[in-house]
Structures are given as C-alpha cells and as structure tokens.
Amino acid sequence: xxxxxxxxxxxxxxxxxxxxxxxxxxxxxxxxxxxxxxxxxxxxxxxxxxxxxxxxxxxxxxxxxxxxxxxxxxxxxxxxxxxxxxxxxxxxxxxxxxxxxxxxxxxxxxxxxxxxxxxxxxxxxxxxxxxxxxxxxxxxxxxxxxxxxxxxxxxxxxxxxxxxxxxxxxxxxxxxxxxxxxxxxxxxxxxxxxxxxxxxxxxxxxxxxxxxxxxxxxxxxxxxxxxxxxxxxxxxxxxxxxxxxxxxxxxxxxxxxxxxxxxxx
Numbered sequence: 001x002x003x004x005x006x007x008x009x010x011x012x013x014x015x016x017x018x019x020x021x022x023x024x025x026x027x028x029x030x031x032x033x034x035x036x037x038x039x040x041x042x043x044x045x046x047x048x049x050x051x052x053x054x055x056x057x058x059x060x061x062x063x064x065x066x067x068x069x070x071x072x073x074x075x076x077x078x079x080x081x082x083x084x085x086x087x088x089x090x091x092x093x094x095x096x097x098x099x100x101x102x103x104x105x106x107x108x109x110x111x112x113x114x115x116x117x118x119x120x121x122x123x124x125x126x127x128x129x130x131x132x133x134x135x136x137x138x139x140x141x142x143x144x145x146x147x148x149x150x151x152x153x154x155x156x157x158x159x160x161x162x163x164x165x166x167x168x169x170x171x172x173x174x175x176x177x178x179x180x181x182x183x184x185x186x187x188x189x190x191x192x193x194x195x196x197x198x199x200x201x202x203x204x205x206x207x208x209x210x211x212x213x214x215x216x217x218x219x220x221x222x223x224x225x226x227x228x229x230x231x232x233x234x235x236x237x238x239x240x241x242x243x244x245x246x247x248x249x250x251x252x253x254x255x256x257x258x259x260x261x262x263x264x265x
Contacts, residue, residue: 016211018163019081019107025053030082030113038211045203048255053159055240055256056190057084060158061091062244063188063262066233067154068095072186074153076143078133078177079160080105082113088156089126100125102143106132133160134168136176152184152265159258161226162192165214174226183265187230190240190260191223197257223259230263237261 016038020031024039027050031039042049064075073096077088080103086094089101103126105111111130129142147153155177164170178187194201194217201217208215224237235243240258 016208016213017107017109018208018213018215019105019110022053022159023082023084025050026057026084028082028084030109038207041207042204045200045207052192052240052256052258056159056258056260058246059190059240059243059258059260060088060156060188061086062246063260064088064091064154064156065095066244067186067188067262068092068099071096072152072154073099074147074151075099075101075156076104076139076147076153076177077101077156077158078104078139079157079163080110080128081159082110100127100146102127102129102146104129104131104133104139104143106130133157133164133173136173139177140180149180150182152186153181154186154188155181156188158188158190159192161189162217163208163213163215165216168214171226171228178265181265185265186233187227187263187265189223189226189262190258191226192217193219193223193257193259195219195257201257218259220259224261227261227263230265233262233264 013032013034016035020035021039021042024031024035039049046052068091075088075092088103089099092099092101108130111128125146127146129139131138131142133139161170164173174187178185192201205215205217220237237259238261239256240260241256243260
C-alpha cells in the first residue's frame with residue numbers, strides 16, 4: 001500500500017526552491033518562473049547542469065539497484081525531491097517486490113506529487129514523511145513506523161548535502177541518522193564539488209544562498225569524511241560517471257563535478 005503523510009503546507013512560489021530547480025534541470029514541468037530564472041542563472045556559470053542532474057539520477061539508479069541485488073529490502077531516502085520516473089521505489093521494487101521505501105522531503109509540492117505518483121507493487125510499501133534533514137529524530141521516529149531497525153537499511157541522501165552548510169553540522173546529522181541502523185546498513189551519497197572550477201561554483205552557491213538555500217560545495221576530502229567509520233563499497237569515492245558506469249554511458253567525467261560513494265556500516 002502506498003502512503004503519504006497528510007501535512008500540506010503552503011507552496012512558496014516567491015523564491016526558487018532547489019527541488020523544483022532540479023526538476024527543471026531534468027526537463028520536468030513541476031517548477032515555476034522563479035525557479036526557471038534561477039536555473040538560467042546557474043546555466044550561465046555551468047552550462048552542463050542538466051547533464052550533471054542526469055548523471056546524478058543514473059548513479060542513484062545504479063547504486064540502489066546494486067543494494068537491492070545484495071539483499072537490502074529497506075530504504076530511507078532523505079531529500080527526495082519531485083518524483084521522476086523511475087524513482088527509487090520503482091528501481092528497488094523491480095528487484096525486490098516487497099522492499100519498503102520511506103521518502104522524506106521538506107517541500108509541500110513534493111508531498112502533493114508523492115500522493116499522485118508514488119505507486120508500488122502490492123507486496124511492497126512506500127511511505128512519505130514531510131520533514132527536514134535538520135530534524136533527524138523526527139525522521140527516525142516516523143521511519144520506524146514503516147521500517148524495521150532490526151534489519152539493514154539503506155540511507156540515501158543523493159544531491160542533498162550540498163544544500164546543508166556547515167552551520168547545520170551535516171556530519172553530525174549523518175551520524176544521528178545512521179546510529180539507529182544495524183550493522184549491514186548502507187549510506188548512499190552524492191555531492192557537487194568545486195574542486196575543478198572553484199570560481200564557477202562560488203557563483204552558483206551565491207545564487208542559491210540569495211534565494212534562501214544554505215548551499216555549500218565540498219572537496220573530495222570533505223565528502224569522504226561523511227563516510228568516516230564505514231566501509232566504502234568499490235570503487236570508493238569517485239565522480240558520478242566513474243562509479244560503476246553503465247556500458248552505454250555517454251557523459252564524460254570532467255563534465256560532471258559530482259562526487260559519489262556508497263558505504264557499509
């Protein structure tokens with residue numbers, strides 16, 4: 001049965017929102033003029049932003065499919081964004097039909113689309129929590145209603161942490177979310193980096209911050225630190241297009257400044 005928490009809030013269209021901008025990068029239609037305007041500004045700094053967004057989603061598909069094939073049956077996705085097919089639950093339930101998936105996002109528009117689009121097979125279960133990553137205990141308490149913390153859980157936070165600046169202590173948030181999960185659980189992350197063109201990404205970060213989003217790019221070392229105490233799954237920390245690339249992959253690594261990795265507890 002597919003579920004969604006009934007917590008509708010007002011959709012703010014007076015300023016850009018990263019989930020709607022991401023949907024726009026992917027060619028979706030669930031955004032507003034304010035998001036298009038901000039997205040066009042990002043494109044002036046980095047014309048390949050749509051390619052980066054596509055590479056991020058393809059990594060998510062490969063990583064979560066791999067975990068489902070390894071036997072992981074429970075998934076907590078924080079920072080879900082507007083559903084784009086195939087979404088996480090469709091990827092993992094194609095491998096394991098009875099997989100349980102909990103989505104989390106803080107944007108009311110995501111909740112509305114979740115109710116309309118999050119469909120699952122009869123054996124599986126898909127739920128939605130409206131919460132912010134800065135509320136880790138609320139996320140954990142709500143996820144316990146669907147997931148069993150006696151079995152491994154895959155925690156997915158794809159293209160999220162570059163919207164959590166250091167003032168919100170992202171490394172501590174990761175630990176708080178992972179701590180309740182048993183051995184054998186996994187962490188799946190992707191994160192934009194300014195390692196290859198810092199001035200470009202300073203400009204992009206400024207666009208997001210001016211719209212009220214606490215953006216921050218991080219180096220390879222800073223990204224790898226999110227996996228402290230975890231065993232990195234091969235090939236470790238890589239650019240998205242170099243992490244177990246698909247045979248038909250066309251994107252070149254130097255055009256996709258996005259670090260990715262999967263770690264096991």
